[in-house]
Amino acid sequence: MENRVKVLAAAASCFCFPAMAGMEIDTVENLQRKQSTYQSLDETFVIQNETYRGQQYSQIYFARLHMMRTLLYSLVTHWKPHVPVCTVLGLEEGKECIIVGTLYKHMKLKPCILDEYSKERSAVPLVKHHNFMHPDDHLVLEDESGRVKLGGTVLSPSVYVTGVVVALHGKETGAGDFMVLDVLEAGLAPQIEPQLKSREDKYVVFISGVSAGSSLSNPLQFQLLVDHITGHLGDEKEQGIAAEIVHVVIAGNSVEIPLGLLNGQNLASKDQSRLSEPVQELDILLTQIAAGVPVDIMPGSNDPANFSLPQQPLNRWLFPGSRAYNTFRSCTNPHCFELDGVRILGTSGQNIDDLKKYSEGRDGLEFMERTLKWRHLAPTTPNTLGCYPFTDRDPFLIESCPHVYFVGNQDKYGTRILKGSEGQLVRLISIPKFCNTGMVVVVSFYMYYIIPGSETIKPELVLQKLLPCTFTCGFMSCICSFLDLEHL
């Protein structure tokens, strides 16, 4: 069992404010920031014992298929107990059975490296970058023994992507296709109920897409947010609310290094300083946050970290100021941790952005819901999303359902509660890019007061109170918008 690390109060965690003008300036109150227990669950995403020995991605696909198939076999016995289970090679024409395998979606418009070498150099129109779907896309199911094309209308190719493991009930047709009659996904993973110990209201702030150093970002906006979090803004009441912020999570794309500098040519000395300025700017602000509240920083697609998932923590030497504080943590992407027993899992957005390119959905939250139901954070890895070639495991499989699931660097804010078939409740949060919207998401961990002898507190009541509020941190409107938080 990992040790629960009690967050140590950093030196400046209690801050005092001068009394308002007009009152006597002899009483100065100290407001103490609330604390919470923190436990990092990132071990599965850290690449430490893996060595690259020339393996290909077949190993990770095997690990994924095996783990998911074991799970699906146990679910299938309750789903359709009288239908036999067989492998793809064991299919017999006309006989109804259940097969379990990995889906592969054949996409006509998906860019292929071989297109560059095709002999027909016709003027192919530019494919729209945001989505590669086509009405002719079809699904194929594959296991170790073989693959079979899927037919029927039950399984919609626009919903599924390559890499999802499902169980299918159907029968083989004369043409050799498998006509799907019904589909079983793994569903939400089992969830551990949060331990209701605290009686206090606590907040967690999620920011994403700060993009320090970019032309779009306004450093004053971020400074305003930092001032609010550290309690340098507002009157008693607002400082009181700021004192209830127990954790800050920065979900990716915190810097934007000018792309013109990264073309591999030797840099002039003035360009070299331009290269390090965004990170230095970020460090200055992070130091201010870390001095007051625990902060986790995750890498994103634009950050100076490795490209393929799971992204490894940003090097601590990038942040010489912040690393002095034990409240500063550099984390992996995806990031999983527990705060007061509440399990929080999320990514910087690459997994959902890739799903948007290869499938269709109403909004980002629908893609998030699908990943939870498929029990896999990033099913398109390693097909269209870069990933480390693990040999013995697939770290993106979701073993325990989180209570809060967040995705960063999205276009707009969104949230909803997802209910599972076994009573699981997950708060889905789509965090918008801070540099575009000026919005952060504040999640309230309000716990009902437990009166001894009263009825046992139902988890639904607790989790429904995990209300995220949008917090607009505009340059002029910081203080007034804080007062009209949107409760959903």
Add this chain to the structure above:
Amino acid sequence: MATTPSNMKGFYKLKKNKSGITKPTSSKKSSLHLVPSLGSDITQLTALISHGSPDLKDYHDNHEELMRQFDINMAYGPCLGMSRLARWERAQRLGLNPPIGFEGLLKAEKVRSECWWDGRI
């Protein structure tokens, strides 16, 4: 000898003298005399002896044959890109119950540590 001689030699069993003229046993050098098949070039020959011993020797080793069956077995997943021991350990961890004797063979280095296709593909 059909009759027992009356002298001392009869008390001792006569053994054939092995140091006499015998046919030379096959040595590693003799493999170089293999006639390459039509159309192949020197690289194919080096592949056959890349691990220091010709293929012919492997075929006679029962343990290697067992390991080759382990390599081919689809239940334990792909074999390329992993050492045999790592693949055995993965199979063990995933609950596939690979034959326990193989672990001993691999750790005692009685068989090759890589799968049969390693270096050949």
